[in-house]
Amino acid sequence: MSxxxxxxxxxxxxxxxxxxxxxxxxxxxxxxxxxxRAGLRRxxxxxxxxxxxxxxxxxxxxxxxxxxFDIDAFIEETRAGA
Numbered sequence: 220m221s222x223x224x225x226x227x228x229x230x231x232x233x234x235x236x237x238x239x240x241x242x243x244x245x246x247x248x249x250x251x252x253x254x255x256r257a258g259l260r261r262x263x264x265x266x267x268x269x270x271x272x273x274x275x276x277x278x279x280x281x282x283x284x285x286x287x288f289d290i291d292a293f294i295e296e297t298r299a300g301a
Contacts, residue, residue: 230255 232239232255239254248254 236251239248239251242248242254243251248257
């Protein structure tokens with residue numbers, strides 16, 4: 220895949236560059252760019268998971284308290300099932 224000059228980005232990876240080069244040397248990636256793209260994809264996926272968890276937490280908080288919930292009974296049931 221040939222990148223045009225506009226598609227290229229210059230970044231300073233610092234110590235992370237050594238990790239990327241090691242992964243390339245181990246054969247896990249073709250080159251450092253591929254390793255960086257994989258890392259960025261992982262960060263994006265992690266962000267999606269965090270966003271979903273936050274949304275679920277907000278939904279739960281907005282739903283209000285279940286006045287009929289007995290925490291002591293729940294703990295006992297959990298311990299009995301373990």
